[in-house]
Amino acid sequence: MGKMRDSLDLRALRFAVAFPLLLAAAFAVCALMLRNNLPDPVAIAWNADGGISFAPFLAYVLGGGGFLVVAGWLVFIQAVPLARPVIMRRVMMGMGLMVTLFITSVLAAGLVGQTGLADARSSHVDATVLALGAGAALPLGVVMMMAFKPDPHWTPEDDAALEAERIRTEDPGLAEDSMLLWVHARSSVFVMICVATLFPAMLIAIALPWLGALLAVVAVIGACFLFVRVRADRRGVQVFVAGVLRVLTVPAVDIAGAAAQEVRAADFGGWGLRHHGGATAMLVSSGPAVVVRQVSGRRVAFSAGTSATADRLAGILNRVAARAQRGEQPPAP
Numbered sequence: 001m002g003k004m005r006d007s008l009d010l011r012a013l014r015f016a017v018a019f020p021l022l023l024a025a026a027f028a029v030c031a032l033m034l035r036n037n038l039p040d041p042v043a044i045a046w047n048a049d050g051g052i053s054f055a056p057f058l059a060y061v062l063g064g065g066g067f068l069v070v071a072g073w074l075v076f077i078q079a080v081p082l083a084r085p086v087i088m089r090r091v092m093m094g095m096g097l098m099v100t101l102f103i104t105s106v107l108a109a110g111l112v113g114q115t116g117l118a119d120a121r122s123s124h125v126d127a128t129v130l131a132l133g134a135g136a137a138l139p140l141g142v143v144m145m146m147a148f149k150p151d152p153h154w155t156p157e158d159d160a161a162l163e164a165e166r167i168r169t170e171d172p173g174l175a176e177d178s179m180l181l182w183v184h185a186r187s188s189v190f191v192m193i194c195v196a197t198l199f200p201a202m203l204i205a206i207a208l209p210w211l212g213a214l215l216a217v218v219a220v221i222g223a224c225f226l227f228v229r230v231r232a233d234r235r236g237v238q239v240f241v242a243g244v245l246r247v248l249t250v251p252a253v254d255i256a257g258a259a260a261q262e263v264r265a266a267d268f269g270g271w272g273l274r275h276h277g278g279a280t281a282m283l284v285s286s287g288p289a290v291v292v293r294q295v296s297g298r299r300v301a302f303s304a305g306t307s308a309t310a311d312r313l314a315g316i317l318n319r320v321a322a323r324a325q326r327g328e329q330p331p332a333p
Contacts, residue, residue, distance in 0.1 A: 009150055012093065013080045020072030020100050024065035027104055031061045034111055042111070043120040051120040064107040072100040079148070086150050094145030098137045105133020177323075178233040179316055182243070183303045185226040185271070185284040193223050225272060226284045228303060232313055234320045237292065239282050239302045247273050248282055250300055255321035256293045260310035261301075263289045268301055290314050 035057060042060050043051025055063070076096035079089040109130035114123040197219035205212025224242040231238045236255065239248035265283045269276030272283070279299040283289060288310040292300040304310035 007082055008080050009082055009089070012076075012089070012148075012150065015093075016073065016076030016080055016096065019097075020069040020076070023072070023100055023104055024068045027068065027107060028061050028065055030108070031057075031111055034115055037115045038111065039114060039117050039120040039123075041120065042114055043123050044110070046110075046123070046125055050122045050124060051114075054120055060107075060111070064103075068100060068103045068107070071103055072096055075099050079150075082150075089150045090145045090148050093148045094141040094143075097144045098141030101137035101140060102134055105130055105137065108133060177316055177320055179231075179313055181230040181232075181305060181309055181313065183228045183230065183284055183305045189226060189285070190223055193219055197222075228282060228284055230302060230304070230313070232316050232320070234323060236320065237302075237313075237317055241273065241282065248280065248300060248302060250292055250294065252317075252320040252324035254294050254296070255317055255324070256295045257321070258290055258292045258314040258317035260304065260307065260314040261289055261291050262287060262307075263291070263301060290317070292317060 038057060041054040041056050043053065044055045044060060045051070045053035075092060078084070078092035079096065081089075084092075106125075109126045112129045113126040114120050117123050197215055201212040201215040201219065203212075204215060227242050229240040229243040231240070234252060236249065236251040236253075238246055238250075240246050263283070263286060265271050265281075265286045268274050268279055268281035268283060270283075271285065274281045274283070278297075279301060281301040282303070283301065284303045288304050288307045289301050290304045290310050290313050294300065304313050
């Protein structure tokens with residue numbers, strides 16, 4: 001039992017098991033109330049002219065209820081393991097409610113559409129019951145996603161956060177030597193990309209949809225390369241294109257000095273990742289940047305947004321470089 005508590009959300013498990021069973025029982029009770037007004041056998045499949053496949057009433061109720069229970073269990077059970085991400089568990093709990101309510105609506109609509117008929121071949125699925133049930137299933141599932149509170153579970157991410165807090169407590173200056181910065185090109189550049197590529201892509205898509213889609217994808221990828229994430233700490237500085245693709249890494253021990261400067265992209269070969277004249281640069285525009293001089297003599301430059309952030313970032317890199325020169329080890333990542 002202890003292992004189950006460590007790996008499963010028991011409250012969610014109880015709901016996942018009980019709700020489909022209770023819903024199937026409620027459907028069976030309601031179906032029995034309609035039994036005297038239904039033909040025998042009842043239709044289980046329809047086309048535009050009416051019923052085309054038939055089964056005894058008991059088979060319809062038991063088969064439909066069994067399918068409802070199994071489908072509900074298969075979806076609900078995805079929200080039970082504690083190892084799953086919280087967002088996924090909430091989504092799957094809501095999806096389970098949607099699926100079970102929708103199946104119940106379909107089964108009920110099939111029976112209500114046959115009420116009062118002597119021959120199931122002239123029956124049709126009741127559209128009102130189906131629409132009301134399916135329409136209620138969607139918002140109720142969304143409400144379940146929002147209302148469901150998964151049991152808390154200590155994860156490796158929590159261990160990492162605790163260790164990071166311990167390090168910050170022991171070394172209060174660590175926060176001053178850390179900086180995370182997002183930099184992007186001017187808004188006019190993105191407007192130009194839209195005018196030059198996306199609008200023509202819409203027109204081209206009328207004649208050649210694949211070519212229009214390809215042009216739009218190229219434009220989006222190009223725009224992503226005008227976003228840069230800069231992360232500086234006591235280990236050094238890293239630059240990520242589009243926030244995820246690392247293109248520059250300068251360890252603190254390799255930094256001889258850093259300075260905030262107003263640069264022109266043309267001096268480093270242009271926008272984007274460039275290797276030009278003994279320097280490596282990742283610039284999204286001309287303007288404030290940090291130029292790092294390495295021990296080897298090479299230069300590394302990257303955009304820094306504003307003059308204030310460039311000054312602060314350069315100060316951090318100079319401090320961490322001095323620490324590295326004195327042989328002080330940075331904290332473990």
